[in-house]
Amino acid sequence: MTATLERVDAARPAPAKGRSRSRARHRLTVLAFLAPAVLGFALFFGYPLIATVVLSFTKYDLINPPEWIGFANYAYMFADKLFLTAVYNTLWFVVVLTVARVVFALGVASVIARLKSGVGLVRTLCYLPSLAPPVAATLVFFLVMRPNEGPLDAFLGWFGIEGPLWFADPAWSKPGIAAVMLWVSGDLMIIMLAAVLDVPQEQYEAAELDGAGALRRWWHITLPTISPVLMFGVVNSIILALQLFTQAVVAGSAASGAADITGATKNLGFPENSTLTFPVWLYTQGFRYFDMGYAAAMATVLFVISFAATALLVQRMRKATYQEEGGPGA
Amino acid sequence: MRKIPRAALLCVAAAVSLSACAAGAGKTDQSGGLAAAPGKDDKFSLTVWSNYSAREQEEVTKALQSFKKKYPNAEIKHEGSQDDDKITAGIRSGNPPDVALSFTTDNIGQFCSSGSFQDLKPYIDRDKVDLSQIPDAVRSYTEYKGNRCAMPLLSDVYGLYYNKEMLAAAGISAPPKSTAELLDFAKRTTKKAPDGSIEVAGFLPTMLFYANRPPIWAPNFGAKWAGPDGKSSLATPEWAEMLKFQKELVDFYGFDALERFRAGLGQEYSTDHAFHQQKIAMMMDGEYRTAFLKDQAPNVKFGTAPFPTIKPDLYGIGFTTGTIMGVPKGAKNPGAAWELIKHMSLDTDTIVGLANAIKNIPNTKAALSDPRLEVDENFKTFIDLAQGGKLQGNPVTPIGDAHIKAIGDFATSWQAGKVPDLMAGLKEVDKQIDDQVAKSGK
Numbered sequence: 001m002t003a004t005l006e007r008v009d010a011a012r013p014a015p016a017k018g019r020s021r022s023r024a025r026h027r028l029t030v031l032a033f034l035a036p037a038v039l040g041f042a043l044f045f046g047y048p049l050i051a052t053v054v055l056s057f058t059k060y061d062l063i064n065p066p067e068w069i070g071f072a073n074y075a076y077m078f079a080d081k082l083f084l085t086a087v088y089n090t091l092w093f094v095v096v097l098t099v100a101r102v103v104f105a106l107g108v109a110s111v112i113a114r115l116k117s118g119v120g121l122v123r124t125l126c127y128l129p130s131l132a133p134p135v136a137a138t139l140v141f142f143l144v145m146r147p148n149e150g151p152l153d154a155f156l157g158w159f160g161i162e163g164p165l166w167f168a169d170p171a172w173s174k175p176g177i178a179a180v181m182l183w184v185s186g187d188l189m190i191i192m193l194a195a196v197l198d199v200p201q202e203q204y205e206a207a208e209l210d211g212a213g214a215l216r217r218w219w220h221i222t223l224p225t226i227s228p229v230l231m232f233g234v235v236n237s238i239i240l241a242l243q244l245f246t247q248a249v250v251a252g253s254a255a256s257g258a259a260d261i262t263g264a265t266k267n268l269g270f271p272e273n274s275t276l277t278f279p280v281w282l283y284t285q286g287f288r289y290f291d292m293g294y295a296a297a298m299a300t301v302l303f304v305i306s307f308a309a310t311a312l313l314v315q316r317m318r319k320a321t322y323q324e325e326g327g328p329g330a
Numbered sequence: 331m332r333k334i335p336r337a338a339l340l341c342v343a344a345a346v347s348l349s350a351c352a353a354g355a356g357k358t359d360q361s362g363g364l365a366a367a368p369g370k371d372d373k374f375s376l377t378v379w380s381n382y383s384a385r386e387q388e389e390v391t392k393a394l395q396s397f398k399k400k401y402p403n404a405e406i407k408h409e410g411s412q413d414d415d416k417i418t419a420g421i422r423s424g425n426p427p428d429v430a431l432s433f434t435t436d437n438i439g440q441f442c443s444s445g446s447f448q449d450l451k452p453y454i455d456r457d458k459v460d461l462s463q464i465p466d467a468v469r470s471y472t473e474y475k476g477n478r479c480a481m482p483l484l485s486d487v488y489g490l491y492y493n494k495e496m497l498a499a500a501g502i503s504a505p506p507k508s509t510a511e512l513l514d515f516a517k518r519t520t521k522k523a524p525d526g527s528i529e530v531a532g533f534l535p536t537m538l539f540y541a542n543r544p545p546i547w548a549p550n551f552g553a554k555w556a557g558p559d560g561k562s563s564l565a566t567p568e569w570a571e572m573l574k575f576q577k578e579l580v581d582f583y584g585f586d587a588l589e590r591f592r593a594g595l596g597q598e599y600s601t602d603h604a605f606h607q608q609k610i611a612m613m614m615d616g617e618y619r620t621a622f623l624k625d626q627a628p629n630v631k632f633g634t635a636p637f638p639t640i641k642p643d644l645y646g647i648g649f650t651t652g653t654i655m656g657v658p659k660g661a662k663n664p665g666a667a668w669e670l671i672k673h674m675s676l677d678t679d680t681i682v683g684l685a686n687a688i689k690n691i692p693n694t695k696a697a698l699s700d701p702r703l704e705v706d707e708n709f710k711t712f713i714d715l716a717q718g719g720k721l722q723g724n725p726v727t728p729i730g731d732a733h734i735k736a737i738g739d740f741a742t743s744w745q746a747g748k749v750p751d752l753m754a755g756l757k758e759v760d761k762q763i764d765d766q767v768a769k770s771g772k
Contacts, residue, residue, distance in 0.1 A: 059771060062418055063444040063659065076769060081762055148594030168593035257539050257598045267538050268735075272742055287415055288730040290440045291770065 049303070056297035061290045073297035083298075085273050086281035089174065093241040093277065094309075096178055101185045101237040102230065109192035110218075123193065130186035138250040139259070141180045142167055167255035170274035177247050177275065181240070188233050195229035196222065231317045235310050242306045245283065248275040278302055364452050365665030368401060374666050375405040379412035379420070380431035380653075387411075389687040390431075396680050397673050404666070417658060421446055426658035428667040431483060435471045435651045435724040436731035442474035443728045443772045447656030451478050453668045463676065463694045465716060467650045471723035481675035484690035485652030486616040487712040487721065488546050490638065493519075494631045496530070496611040505612075505635040507645055509550070509575050512612070512638040517582055519611035528583060528591035531604075533612045535576040536588065537741035540598050541615045544737045545724055546649040547572055550639045555725040555733065562763040564737055565756035571640055573744050573752060580745045601626045617712035621689035634711040647720040652693060691716050728772035733763045 056073055058066035077083045112122055129137065145152050145166040156163040166176040199222055207217050223230075252270035253259045268284055269276030278298065286295030368374050382390050387410035394406045409427070414434055420426040430447070441447040454461065461469060464482060472480040492505045500519045506512040516532030523529050536542055548555070551572035557563035580588055595609060596602020599622070604610045606627035614637055623630055639645045655674060657667045674680060681697040684690070686704045691712055697703065698717055705713055715721060727733055740749070740759045749755045 059769075061440065061444045061770070063421060063446050072769075076765075079765055146594060147590055165589060165593045168589060254597070255593070257595060259597050267738075269739075270538065272746065273739060284735075287418075289732045289766065289770075290437075290444065290728070290730060291766075294769070 052296045052299050052303075055293055056300045058293045058296075059291075060293040060296070062286075062292050066293065069293065073294045074301075076294060077297070077301070082269075082273060082276060082281055086276050086278045089274065089276055090242060090244065090278040092174055093178070093181075093244050094238055096174075097181055097241040097244075098234055098237040100178060100182055101188055101240075102233045104182050105185055105188040105192045105233060106196075106230070108189045109196050110222075112189075112193055113196045123190070127186035127190055130184045132184060134184070134246040135250050137184055138177075138180050138247045139254060141176065141183070142251060142254045142259075145176060145179075167251045167275075168271055170272040173251060173255070173271060173274045177244070177251050180247050180251075181244075188236065191229060192226070192233065195226040199225045227317065231314065234313060234317070238309060238313070239306060242302060243279055244277045245279040248277045248280050251275055364456060365663075365668070367669050368404075368663075368666045370401065371403060372401070373403040373405075374401075374663060375407065376429060376663060376666055376670055377427040378406060378408045378429045378431065378670070379417060379427040380408065380410055381413050381433050382410045382431075386688050389684060392687070393674065393680050393684040394670070396677070396683070397670050400673060401666075401669070404670075406670070418446065421658050421660055424660055426660050428657065428661045428663050429670055430656055430658045432480075432654050432656070434731075435654055435726075436734065438471060438480060438654060438724075439474045439726045439728040439772070440730060441654075441656060442477040442479040445659055447479035447658060448661070448664060449477055449479055450481065450657070450668065450671075453672075454478065457672065459672065459676070463696060465650075465693070465695065465698075465721065466719070467721035467723040468652065468693050469723075471651060471726060472654050474726050474728070480654040480656040481671050482693040483653040483655050483674055484681065484685055484688070485650050485693045485716070486618060487691050487715050488541060488614055488616050488637065488649045489711050489715060490612060490635045491605060491615050491619060492612045492633050492635065493605070493608060493610075494633050496608070500611075505633060506638045507635075508642065509638050509640045513575065513579060516579060516612065520583070522587075526584065526587055528587055530608070531583065531588070531591060531610050533579065534588075534592060534604070534610055535579040535745070536592050537576065537745060538738045539592060540604075540613065544734055544741065545651075546614060549647045549649050549722040550637050550644065551575070552640065552644055562733065562760040562767075564760050564763075565753055568640075569737075569756055570752055573741055575640075576741065576745055585746060603627075605632075606630060617691055617709060618689055620706075620708045620712075632708065634708040636711065636715055644720075646715065646718045647722065648715045649724075650691075650716070650721040651724045652690070727763075727767060728770045729763075729766045732766045736762045736766075 055066055057068060057070060059069045059072075060066040108126055112119060112126070115122060132140075144150050145163075147153055147163065147165050147168065153163045164172040166172050203221050203225075204217055207221055212220070249266065249268060250259065252268060252275040253266045256267035256270040258267055268280055268288075279302075282295050282298040282302070285298065286292045378394060380387070380390060387408070390410075391408045394408055397406060398404055412427075412430075414432050414437055417426065417430045417432065420430075432441070442449075453459075461478075464472075465485075468482045468485050472478065472482050490505055496519050497503075497505070497515065500515070502515055502518065506515045512533060519530065519532035520528065521530040534540070534542065537544070545555075547553075548569070551568050553566065553568035553572055554563060583591070591609075595604040596607065603622070603626075605613050605615075605619075606623065608630060620634070623632060636646050637648060639647060655671045657664050657671065661667050676694060678694065678697045678700060681692045681694060682700045682702050685692045685697065686702075689709070692698045692700070692703065695717075698713060703713070725733065736759050740755055743749050744752065744755065
């Protein structure tokens with residue numbers, strides 16, 4: 001495509017003076033329209049990003065001027081006992097939440113797409129939880145799953161099953177939070193539903209005439225057609241998991257009996273640091289231990305990792321889609 | 331593509347660095363001179379930020395208004411629900427309150443060492459304030475390395491709460507005085523179902539649950555946070571004894587059974603609290619619980635006593651903390667702010683009135699023995715502890731509550747049976763704390 005354009009440009013005669021002026025004016029107009037977005041990007045993304053990287057090389061207590069200390073903050077990550085715990089917890093959420101959210105959202109969307117009646121009601125019911133504030137949603141789950149007292153435990157008890165301790169057990173606290181996150185993934189479900197409904201019907205009909213079953217139609221028609229939306233869902237879920245904070249703090253605090261305590265006595269990471277996600281540890285270092293330089297270094301690492309993971313994923317998925325569409329190697 | 335000149339890149343980086351530095355620098359105060367006290371009839375306004383809310387906020391606002399007896403034209407605006415993050419953000423943005431109240435004495439090291447709160451010593455010296463009227467332990471948690479950047483506003487003292495009926499039912503006539511007795515009484519008052527699950531726990535040793543925090547427990551076992559060299563010293567027999575005591579009780583219940591029981595208990599400041607619901611027979615808590623029990627669980631017949639100690643000579647020891655007040659860096663009216671702080675912290679009438687209103691312990695010796703202080707049998711325990719001279723304040727470091735989290739996490743792992751070597755583990759915690767302090771450079 002690029003080559004074609006270049007050839008066309010080369011074949012054209014040199015532009016007249018008036019035409020060149022008009023093109024410059026056009027560029028200025030475009031820039032003027034873009035200016036608010038560019039300014040916003042530079043102010044609220046570019047500057048904080050660069051400032052964070054710069055601060056990551058300093059000792060900074062939030063009050064006094066930052067003091068340059070080179071790579072000391074990065075080196076401290078190897079001595080910080082909880083750094084790897086936080087990395088592990090966040091990676092757990094990245095893997096589990098990404099898979100679970102996409103599968104859950106796509107599964108629900110596929111079911112709704114096949115419904116003959118009551119579509120509007122079901123769609124609304126599935127979407128509604130995503131409007132719940134994260135603190136409220138987590139507290140609801142905490143109360144429902146509360147051992148001995150919660151309705152879930154009572155329900156399991158009818159079948160003779162002793163439910164897990166959920167948020168109070170280091171082995172179950174992360175799955176508990178993942179359950180909350182799944183419950184509020186109605187936004188992704190709506191996007192998936194739109195994508196599923198957008199698949200051209202005639203393709204299904206043609207495939208059906210060729211004898212393709214439901215599974216083959218789904219695999220060879222639905223999936224490739226919605227793959228850009230799937231990619232969005234994956235990237236969106238990865239970012240969501242990398243930033244998981246509120247639900248982890250609320251779940252840990254409530255499980256430790258300190259949900260209604262203000263200030264620094266909140267038990268972040270409870271139980272046994274199983275809910276200490278990377279952003280929670282970053283916040284703790286920056287705002288509770290007043291080591292903003294180290295927190296900035298952690299934020300930089302988080303940014304680099306999420307950027308690299310997203311870029312790699314986008315590249316892989318593009319390649320896969322290209323091959324599916326009949327490109328080399330298909 | 332045209333390359334961006336390296337010089338331009340360096341300029342951008344330098345500009346960003348400078349602006350980042352400038353953002354943190356803020357304005358400086360107290361360049362030698364002291365802000366003068368306002369004249370008696372001067373008209374001025376002061377903004378006070380605190381983390382109080384609801385009824386307590388109203389009571390503190392009333393107490394703040396008593397300042398008008400000294401300065402009739404003062405206008406005081408009290409904003410509640412302002413935590414330390416907001417105070418720090420206010421200082422950084424150049425819009426701090428004139429007076430900041432903080433609940434988290436864990437942060438006093440940072441407030442003093444960073445200059446977030448201004449040094450009050452010059453004002454104290456100028457006004458010849460006698461600090462000995464404040465109990466030693468309370469003084470200790472309002473300063474850091476000789477830098478007095480805060481004054482106390484009431485205090486909290488921790489002791490033992492026990493359910494009289496539950497103890498009597500187990501044939502116990504008086505609360506435990508030693509940790510050995512506590513262990514015995516806890517076992518005798520525990521009720522287990524035939525399947526081994528806990529119905530009532532005599533005493534919950536679970537660390538980080540309710541008031542079971544290391545600084546609150548440590549004094550009763552004679553455990554100290556730092557050695558003579560100022561370094562963390564948790565790898566000591568005292569800390570080990572405390573943890574072994576907890577483990578023995580955990581093993582009595584069975585870790586899994588205890589965790590299942592604990593996980594079903596209500597929140598610390600809700601009506602569902604385990605002691606209110608008579609699901610635990612004894613617990614460690616602050617004096618404020620007397621007011622909660624009176625209000626939320628009037629049927630519970632409870633008593634209070636000093637928390638049991640490992641050695642008899644330690645009996646009467648306890649932990650104390652409280653609200654602290656400071657003049658933030660960049661405060662617009664530091665002279666008047668200091669006058670307000672002095673009034674709230676040292677005026678006996680104001681302290682007694684507020685202590686009666688929100689059921690906290692007065693922070694001066696005069697107010698502690700004031701006859702107007704409303705003291706019932708249960709509250710008296712805490713007044714006696716405060717007057718006993720054995721209280722210990724919150725450990726002060728420049729790293730917030732990092733040291734408390736480190737030992738709290740360790741204690742939790744220890745109770746879960748995940749620590750093979752107790753002393754080696756404690757040494758590791760010491761290193762963790764020392765590393766973090768060293769990194770802060772303070």
